Amino acid sequence: xxxxxxxxxxxxxxxxxxxxxxxxxxxxxxxxxxxxxxxxxxxxxxxxxxxxxxxxxxxxxxxxxxxxxxxxxxxxxxxxxxxxxxxxxxxxxxxxxxxxxxxxxxxxxxxxxxxxxxxxxxxxxxxxxxxxxxxxxxxxxxxxxxxxxxxxxxxxxxxxxxxxxxxxxxxxxxxxxxxxxxxxxxxxxxxxxxxxxxxxxxxxxxxxxxxxxxxxxxxxxxxxxxxxxxxxxxxxxxxxxxxxxxxxxxxxxxxxxxxxxxxxxxxxxxxxxxxxxxxxxxxxxxxxxxxxxxxxxx
Numbered sequence: 001x002x003x004x005x006x007x008x009x010x011x012x013x014x015x016x017x018x019x020x021x022x023x024x025x026x027x028x029x030x031x032x033x034x035x036x037x038x039x040x041x042x043x044x045x046x047x048x049x050x051x052x053x054x055x056x057x058x059x060x061x062x063x064x065x066x067x068x069x070x071x072x073x074x075x076x077x078x079x080x081x082x083x084x085x086x087x088x089x090x091x092x093x094x095x096x097x098x099x100x101x102x103x104x105x106x107x108x109x110x111x112x113x114x115x116x117x118x119x120x121x122x123x124x125x126x127x128x129x130x131x132x133x134x135x136x137x138x139x140x141x142x143x144x145x146x147x148x149x150x151x152x153x154x155x156x157x158x159x160x161x162x163x164x165x166x167x168x169x170x171x172x173x174x175x176x177x178x179x180x181x182x183x184x185x186x187x188x189x190x191x192x193x194x195x196x197x198x199x200x201x202x203x204x205x206x207x208x209x210x211x212x213x214x215x216x217x218x219x220x221x222x223x224x225x226x227x228x229x230x231x232x233x234x235x236x237x238x239x240x241x242x243x244x245x246x247x248x249x250x251x252x253x254x255x256x257x258x259x260x261x262x263x264x265x266x267x268x269x270x271x272x273x274x275x276x277x278x279x280x281x282x283x284x285x286x287x288x289x290x291x292x293x294x295x296x297x298x
Contacts, residue, residue, distance in 0.1 A: 007082070010050035010062060015041050015198055017051055022202070024057045024075055030097040031228045031286050033123045033265045035074055037202060038221045038232045042190040054078055062090065070094050077103075080110045087293050094118065096289040112297030115289035120269035123286035124277045126262045128229070131252035131280065138281050146249045149242030153210045158250055161205030161217055166195045168207050168214035169235075176235045191233045194219055204229070206251050208236075208243065215240040216247035222259065229255055230263040248280075 003020055005011040018041040025035055033039055040049060040061070047063035054060055058075030060082075071086045072095035083093070096115050101108070108114050134143040149156070159165050173195065177188045194203075205219040216236035220229045231251070236243035252262060263286065267274040 004051055004053045004059070007052040007054040007060060008085070010052045010060075013040060013044045013049035013051045013061070018044075019202070021051075021059060021074070024059075026223065026225060027057075028074070029224055030099060031123070031125070031224050031230075031261065031263055032095060032097055032288065033230050033232075033263055033286070034072065034095045036221050036223050036230055036232075038194065038219070038230070041197070042194045042232060043187075045193065046187075046190055054082060060086065062086075068092065072096070077107060080107055083107070083111070087296065090293065092290055092292045094121070094288070094290045096291065098287045098289070101289055108291075111291070113291065113295040115291040116295075118288045118290040121266045121288045121290075123230075123266055123288075124264045124280075124282045125228075125284045125286060126264065126280060127283050128252055128255050128257075128259050128262055130283065131248060131262055132255070134249060142245055142249075142280065145242040145245035149240075149246040152241060155211050156215075156246075157209045157212075158254075159207050159209065161203075161207050161219055162200055165207045165214075165217075166200065168209075169205075169217035169219075170195050172214050172217055172235050172237060175237060179238075187233065191219075191235065194233060203232075204254075206247065206254060208247055208250065210240055216243040218247050218251050220251065220262075223263075226258055228261045228263055229259050231265065 003011070003014060003016040011017065018037045022037050025037060028035055047065060050062045052060045055076055060071055060073055060078065062069065062071045068091040069089055070092050071090045072093065101115060134146060161169055173191050177183045180186055180188070203219055203221050205217060207214055208216040218231060218234040220231045222229055234247060236247055264277060267277055
């Protein structure tokens with residue numbers, strides 16, 4: 001039985017469905033964080049994702065955010081007739097990439113409008129070399145935090161995030177969640193799902209320990225023919241000074257040379273998060289666009 005329904009039917013997005021489309025996701029060159037196995041599966045409950053196949057290697061994902069239905073596409077551009085059908089039940093089309101926008105001008109001419117930049121969902125791109133060296137005046141403070149961690153905790157150790165260490169990562173996550181005012185509005189549920197995934201073989205990550213106490217972890221995924229690492233989660237204990245800066249640095253250092261960029265995902269309009277991501281001096285952004293139903297003229 002196919003784990004993905006054929007359009008116009010939709011099925012709830014499962015781990016099996018996300019894994020089944022991994023080869024198609026790997027062919028994408030946009031580097032968009034949403035179009036990964038991890039983002040789709042880990043956030044399936046948060047966004048109530050449903051999936052449908054409309055062509056070989058091409059899919060529609062529907063979800064819900066703040067009470068509004070949305071959709072986005074994977075693979076070949078769907079016909080305008082299918083897009084207008086989707087708008088009948090959805091308020092907006094999100095995660096439209098810049099290359100898609102340039103190639104498919106005919107679609108938007110037919111719809112009578114152009115998508116708008118979705119700045120809150122721009123992914124932050126950094127070079128692996130930049131984050132793994134923290135060289136230069138602009139990143140001097142980050143390097144000081146890393147050096148401070150190394151000086152304060154010389155008995156630290158690092159292990160891969162795998163089936164043996166996922167329980168230790170869970171301890172850090174639970175401690176982090178206890179410090180959040182509105183944990184249900186965070187990525188806590190998605191991170192739980194990640195650590196409970198049937199397999200972590202498709203992902204890469206680290207757990208940092210101080211005197212055998214787990215203090216930080218991260219989980220990432222290689223995309224775009226293994227040239228980009230998308231960091232899905234990064235959690236640390238703030239009572240261990242410099243732990244966040246160190247897990248960021250250590251992970252970048254752990255990556256092979258064929259990884260050119262590290263995608264640290266979006267800030268979702270959170271000013272504190274935006275400041276933190278900008279402080280690492282991104283090389284650029286994976287820009288995304290959105291088209292609201294109210295902007296259509298057809």
